[in-house]
Amino acid sequence: MLFKISFKNMKKSFKDYAIYFLTLVLGVAIFYMFNSLDSQQAMLDVTSSTREFIKIMVRMLELVSVFVAVVLGLLIVYANNFLINRRKKEFGIYMTLGMSKGQISRIILFETILVGILSLVAGIVIGVFASQFMSILVAKLFQADLSEFQFVFSKAACIKTCIYFALMYFAVMIFNTITISRYKLINLLTAIKKNEKLKLKNPVLSVIVFFVSIALLGWAYWTVTVKANTLNTAEKAFELIIVGIVGTLLFFWSLSGFIIKVIQSRKSIYLKGTNMFVLRQLNNKINTTVVSMSVICIMLFMTISILSASLSLRNTMEKDLVEMTPVDLNLYKTANLPKSYVNAYGNVITCTEKQIEDSKYPITYTLENYNYDLNKLKDIVEIPIYVTDELTWRDSLGSSFEEAKLEFPGLLYDSPEEIVKVSDYNKIARVYGLSEYSLEDDEFIVLCDFDSMKELRDRELKKSNATITLDGKIYHSKYNECQSGYIRMSTSHVNTGIILVPDSCNLKEEWKEQYFLAANYNTDSEDEYLKIEEDFTNNTSQIIKELKNDSIELDGMTKNAIVESSVGLATMVVFIAIYLGLVFLIASAAILALKQLTESADNKQRYTVLRKIGCDEKMINKALFAQIAIFFMLPLLLAIIHSIFGIQFALSLLSGLVSSEELIPSIIATVIIIGVIYGIYFLSTYFGSKNIIKEE
Amino acid sequence: MSKVLEVKNVEKYYGNKSNLTKAIDNISFKVNDGEFVGIMGASGSGKTTLLNCISTIDRVTAGHIIINDKDITKLKGNRLNKFRREELGFIFQDFNLLDTLNCYENIALALTIQKVNPKEIEKRVEDIARKLEITDILKKYPYQISGGQKQRVASARAIITNPKLLLADEPTGALDSKSARQLLETFEYMNKELKATILVVTHDAFSASYTDRILFIRDGKIFNEIVKGEASRKEFFEKIIEVQTLLGGDLSDVI
Numbered sequence: 009m010l011f012k013i014s015f016k017n018m019k020k021s022f023k024d025y026a027i028y029f030l031t032l033v034l035g036v037a038i039f040y041m042f043n044s045l046d047s048q049q050a051m052l053d054v055t056s057s058t059r060e061f062i063k064i065m066v067r068m069l070e071l072v073s074v075f076v077a078v079v080l081g082l083l084i085v086y087a088n089n090f091l092i093n094r095r096k097k098e099f100g101i102y103m104t105l106g107m108s109k110g111q112i113s114r115i116i117l118f119e120t121i122l123v124g125i126l127s128l129v130a131g132i133v134i135g136v137f138a139s140q141f142m143s144i145l146v147a148k149l150f151q152a153d154l155s156e157f158q159f160v161f162s163k164a165a166c167i168k169t170c171i172y173f174a175l176m177y178f179a180v181m182i183f184n185t186i187t188i189s190r191y192k193l194i195n196l197l198t199a200i201k202k203n204e205k206l207k208l209k210n211p212v213l214s215v216i217v218f219f220v221s222i223a224l225l226g227w228a229y230w231t232v233t234v235k236a237n238t239l240n241t242a243e244k245a246f247e248l249i250i251v252g253i254v255g256t257l258l259f260f261w262s263l264s265g266f267i268i269k270v271i272q273s274r275k276s277i278y279l280k281g282t283n284m285f286v287l288r289q290l291n292n293k294i295n296t297t298v299v300s301m302s303v304i305c306i307m308l309f310m311t312i313s314i315l316s317a318s319l320s321l322r323n324t325m326e327k328d329l330v331e332m333t334p335v336d337l338n339l340y341k342t343a344n345l346p347k348s349y350v351n352a353y354g355n356v357i358t359c360t361e362k363q364i365e366d367s368k369y370p371i372t373y374t375l376e377n378y379n380y381d382l383n384k385l386k387d388i389v390e391i392p393i394y395v396t397d398e399l400t401w402r403d404s405l406g407s408s409f410e411e412a413k414l415e416f417p418g419l420l421y422d423s424p425e426e427i428v429k430v431s432d433y434n435k436i437a438r439v440y441g442l443s444e445y446s447l448e449d450d451e452f453i454v455l456c457d458f459d460s461m462k463e464l465r466d467r468e469l470k471k472s473n474a475t476i477t478l479d480g481k482i483y484h485s486k487y488n489e490c491q492s493g494y495i496r497m498s499t500s501h502v503n504t505g506i507i508l509v510p511d512s513c514n515l516k517e518e519w520k521e522q523y524f525l526a527a528n529y530n531t532d533s534e535d536e537y538l539k540i541e542e543d544f545t546n547n548t549s550q551i552i553k554e555l556k557n558d559s560i561e562l563d564g565m566t567k568n569a570i571v572e573s574s575v576g577l578a579t580m581v582v583f584i585a586i587y588l589g590l591v592f593l594i595a596s597a598a599i600l601a602l603k604q605l606t607e608s609a610d611n612k613q614r615y616t617v618l619r620k621i622g623c624d625e626k627m628i629n630k631a632l633f634a635q636i637a638i639f640f641m642l643p644l645l646l647a648i649i650h651s652i653f654g655i656q657f658a659l660s661l662l663s664g665l666v667s668s669e670e671l672i673p674s675i676i677a678t679v680i681i682i683g684v685i686y687g688i689y690f691l692s693t694y695f696g697s698k699n700i701i702k703e704e
Numbered sequence: 705m706s707k708v709l710e711v712k713n714v715e716k717y718y719g720n721k722s723n724l725t726k727a728i729d730n731i732s733f734k735v736n737d738g739e740f741v742g743i744m745g746a747s748g749s750g751k752t753t754l755l756n757c758i759s760t761i762d763r764v765t766a767g768h769i770i771i772n773d774k775d776i777t778k779l780k781g782n783r784l785n786k787f788r789r790e791e792l793g794f795i796f797q798d799f800n801l802l803d804t805l806n807c808y809e810n811i812a813l814a815l816t817i818q819k820v821n822p823k824e825i826e827k828r829v830e831d832i833a834r835k836l837e838i839t840d841i842l843k844k845y846p847y848q849i850s851g852g853q854k855q856r857v858a859s860a861r862a863i864i865t866n867p868k869l870l871l872a873d874e875p876t877g878a879l880d881s882k883s884a885r886q887l888l889e890t891f892e893y894m895n896k897e898l899k900a901t902i903l904v905v906t907h908d909a910f911s912a913s914y915t916d917r918i919l920f921i922r923d924g925k926i927f928n929e930i931v932k933g934e935a936s937r938k939e940f941f942e943k944i945i946e947v948q949t950l951l952g953g954d955l956s957d958v959i
Contacts, residue, residue: 279812279822288804617800621861622789623817624782 010111014118017098023699024094026692027605028087029127031598034685035080036131036169038594041139042069042587044165065580072584073172076591081176083595088180090602092116092187094609099188100196113185120184124177128170135169136161214265217258224255232657252650253306259646260301264291282623282631289614289635293607294642300603301643307596308647309654311589312678316651317658318585320674328500329571334440335387336537337544338497339525339564341371343392344518362558371525374562378554384540386530389439391432393495394519395424396478404454404476404507408468416464427478427515428495430508439526442493445486445508452476452483453508456490457501465490465505476507479514495524497565499574541568593682597689600643601696604636608697615701632697640690644682708869708901709735709758714767716753716924727753729924730767735869735903740895742915743905744948750924752873755905759871760788772868789818793862793870793900797877799854801846807857808833808842814861832860835898836890852883856890863894870894872904876911888914909948913941920951927951 018025046066099112140159228251231238238244268291271278278284294301345367348358359367366374370390375382382388402409402421413421430453434444445453454469456462466489468474474485494503509515529540543549544564555562618628716728727750735741745751756762758769760776769776772791779787794800801810808829815825833839838856841849849857855875862870872891876884892914894900904915912918914937920928928947932940 275822275826279816279825281816281819282813284805284809284813284816285802288802288809292804614802614804617802620794620796620800621814621817622785622792624785624789626782627817 010115011118014115014122017115018119018122021095023696024091024605025123026696027598027601027689028091029123030688030692031083031087031594032123032127032173033131033134034594035083035591036128036173037135037138038587038590039073039076039080039172040132040135040162040165040169041142042583043073043168044135044139044160044162045069045142045583047160047162047164065583068580068584069587072587076587077172077176079591079595081179083598084176085180085183087598087602088120088184089187090606092184093606096191096196099191100193103191103193103196109188109191113188116184116188117181120177120181124173128173132166132169211265211269214262215269217262218266221255221258221262224251225259228252228255229653232653236657253302256305256646256650257298257302260294260305260642261298263642264294267291282618282627285614285618286631286634286638289611289631290638293635293639297603300599304596304600305643305647305650307592308644308682309650311592311596311682312647312651313654313658314585314592315589315678315681316674317655318581329574332494332500333497333567333570334442335497335526336529336541336567337385337525337527337564338566339371339527339544339562340496341367341374341523341560341562343367343520343523360559363560366558366560370523371562374555374560375551378551380543380551384530384543385527387439388525388527389435390523390525391428391435391495392520393522393524394427394515395521396427396516396519397424399425399427399476399478399507401425401505404468404505405464406468406474407471408464411467412464425505425507426521427507427509427519429511429513429515431511433493433495433506433508436495436524436526437493439528443491445491445493447486447508447510449510449512450481450483451486451510453486454490455493455503455506455508457492457494457503459501461504462490478509479516481513483509483513497567497570499570499577541566545569589678590681590685593685596643597686600640601689601693604639604693605696605700608632608700612701628701629698632701633694636690636694636697640686640693644686706737707734708737708739708772709903710768710770711754711758712768712770714754714757714769715765716750716757716762717765726924728757728764731921731924731926732767733919733926733929735901737901738895738899740891740902740914740916741904742912742918743903743921744907744909744912744918744944745921745927746907746951749921751905751907751921753924754921755871755873755903758869758903759792759794760784790865791868793865793867795855795858795862795870795872795875797874799846799851799858799878801854801858801861803846806843806845807838807849810846810857811842811861811864814865818865828864829860832864835893836860850883851879852886855879855883855887859887859890859894863898863900868901870900870902872902874906874908875904876906876908881910884908884911909941909944912944913937918944918947920947922951 046062102112102115103109139162143160228248231248264287268287271283271287278287345359345364347364348356351357366377369377370392372382372388372390400422401419404425405412405421409421412419430445430447433455436442437444447453454465456465469485469490470488472488474488475482477483490505493506494501495506496503529537531537531540543551545566545568546552615628615632618631619625623631711731711733714728714731715726718725718727729750731754743751743754753762757764758771760779764777767777771787774787774791776784776787801807802813805813811829811832812825815828820828829842830839833842836856836859838853838860841853841857846854846857855878859875862872875891876887879887888911891902891904895902902915904911906912915932917929917931919926920930928951930940930943930947935943
């Protein structure tokens with residue numbers, strides 16, 4: 009009997025359930041999609057090192073999933089609470105008919121189970137299909153081969169989703185039982201009649217607060233863009249966040265009052281159709297929902313920023329990669345090892361005779377010594393890199409040092425500069441395809457392409473008397489700014505500084521710090537390419553084993569490794585960002601939708617009045633549409649404005665990592681994602697509200 | 705005098721064939737321009753159903769209702785809405801003011817939905833407010849004013865569109881006796897000075913005594929009709945009580 013009531017209730021109030029159901033289904037689908045990543049076909053077709061990255065990514069996603077589950081759980085409890093409140097009167101009637109609270113709880117229990125099962129099934133079905141599309145995306149991101157498409161269903165992800173959501177529904181059940189047990193019959197029966205007390209704000213105060221909020225937000229925007237370089241401590245960033253939040257709150261608190269004040273003075277707009285009613289409705293509504301509007305706005309802001317920044321970060325990284333990995337292999341070996349030294353962790357390392365002996369010779373010597381066939385490599389260039397305590401960062405910053413120290417107290421100013429002979433560098437530059445340099449006997453050049461370090465170095469170089477001293481000889485800077493160039497390949501422009509000196513410069517033998525070798529693999533076939541790559545990356549390869557036996561450390565970096573780690577990292581960031589972004593988006597849209605539906609239910613009486621004084625349905629629907637549209641657009645608009653500045657700040661933080669032209673396609677993608685999900689919620693809210701205010 | 709409202713053989717049935725209720729059973733009457741007419745009856749007599757039919761909220765089963773030479777039983781959809789908006793004015797027992805709008809806006813709303821020129825709206829609202837003595841509460845919100853004031857604001861909203869016919873359903877039902885008297889004087893003023901034709905439904909004899917003519921309804925039929933004529937209000941009131949006694953205490957009912 010009770011089950012029958014539950015079932016009929018569901019069928020009857022299906023429209024009320026629409027938003028709740030939509031949220032559950034989307035939540036389940038997204039949860040499944042991201043948790044089934046590892047079993048997707050694209051993941052099976054990637055190289056071994058990429059697979060390592062996917063493992064890390066799946067671990068990360070698992071952690072994020074716990075957080076997501078908490079967010080979704082709270083959202084479901086909130087949405088459920090909305091439904092229960094809508095039905096107070098119905099429960100009241102059950103109780104007057106003699107039903108016990110336990111029986112009512114059971115009715116709701118059945119309903120929760122029913123909705124739960126339905127949404128789980130629907131969500132997983134959608135999730136399974138959506139994850140096939142995701143497979144294609146994954147394949148593109150990881151550059152995997154997806155020529156033979158295969159339909160994949162992940163049992164593990166399915167079970168995990170079921171368990172997580174079962175837990176959430178369980179929480180909802182407990183919550184419902186508590187709510188029901190607190191109800192009093194009289195309150196249930198008169199629930200409809202209770203009207204929220206109108207709170208009205210002083211319009212003048214609204215206008216003042218509005219300008220205060222604009223000033224606060226303006227200051228925050230100005231700080232993150234124009235004054236972004238002063239934002240270097242956590243306290244300052246925290247202060248800015250607080251100002252942003254307060255500004256947003258005040259903005260929503262005062263906005264409606266301000267708009268009313270402005271529009272009231274424009275009679276031709278104010279006294280037209282139902283404009284007056286719509287404005288007052290908004291005013292009334294925003295008054296009661298300042299906090300949730302602000303929360304929604306901030307959530308949307310995070311969604312937009314996370315999505316667009318991460319998408320463009322990935323694009324830029326990929327572009328940089330091509331530029332930053334001109335050869336297949338980089339090797340480096342420490343030169344002139346002493347008998348013992350203290351390493352970075354404070355441990356004393358004693359070197360063997362063999363190590364010391366080997367460190368006197370270049371890398372090519374070592375390789376030959378250990379019987380490595382150098383014919384496997386081509387375009388081999390090897391150069392020594394020198395360092396000396398005579399020339400540290402402090403020395404090369406010269407008179408700008410004090411200033412720099414104030415601004416960036418954390419830099420290690422006592423690190424010695426790396427010094428390279430210009431002819432040595434030119435050899436590298438030729439292989440890399442970079443520009444070559446020439447120097448007179450008393451000149452030097454600083455190579456640096458890491459933006460913030462370059463800026464610091466340029467300050468000194470701009471001064472006409474920028475000099476360095478080596479072995480008692482003074483050298484003048486050839487250019488008044490850093491030149492571009494680098495020696496070691498990496499994922500992006502991170503060369504913090506290399507000093508080029510003329511060949512005549514007396515670089516002492518004991519200053520020799522490192523041998524550096526750059527080379528390409530001498531092959532055209534992909535299989536052989538990977539074989540040579542293995543020689544240097546696989547711990548079980550002949551050469552690595554033999555070097556290890558004699559404790560000879562040969563470091564290096566391969567093009568392949570850089571590309572894979574970088575793509576892996578970027579993809580991880582993108583996936584987690586999309587995951588979180590989608591969940592935030594659903595959460596904010598659902599809260600907004602439920603708020604609006606609650607309002608419509610509470611305001612039903614007002615629409616009845618409108619109808620009675622002669623408004624036709626068309627006018628009423630128009631008024632309703634305008635209201636809901638404005639209600640949905642306001643937080644989104646402010647969030648977009650926030651994001652414009654927020655993304656700029658993110659760009660300046662990741663200076664050099666993201667270029668602004670990469671942002672445009674990412675922003676378009678973000679807009680589409682947000683538009684679709686937000687749009688679905690908007691439309692269901694509109695039709696739901698229309699249904700609620702309809703006359704019986 | 706030209707007639708504003710003509711109700712011709714109107715019938716309204718509820719229910720189905722096996723269980724038919726005649727809420728209105730063949731009623732006919734006329735209301736002339738400038739008249740102040742009351743409809744009285746006990747609850748369940750069909751007076752509210754009749755008002756709903758006249759106000760186009762409900763549809764008749766048979767017969768015709770002609771307002772200002774238009775047969776409203778033949779109007780449909782948007783034209784019906786337009787007709788209701790432009791030709792009729794309503795005053796309800798529970799005021800039906802919008803709580804989010806202040807009094808000025810509540811009155812103006814009736815005009816804005818008719819797409820009247822904003823400049824004219826301002827003029828007309830101020831004009832009617834002055835006439836009904838509610839100028840000083842125009843900036844206030846419904847929750848800040850008394851029931852009597854609310855009903856006067858509602859009256860202003862009803863009459864500002866210059867309706868052909870003003871329909872009032874138990875307008876004093878939610879008011880105390882002092883406010884009720886003031887409101888009825890406002891009605892009298894609107895009828896005499898503003899030349900409004902008013903049809904008021906009530907079961908309260910005191911309210912009815914302000915009208916020119918009263919139709920008594922019982923079981924869906926017109927049972928009696930009395931006209932004030934030259935009588936004073938007190939005499940008219942006594943006459944109403946008399947009819948009401950007759951209406952309520954029919955001999956056959958007792959046996």
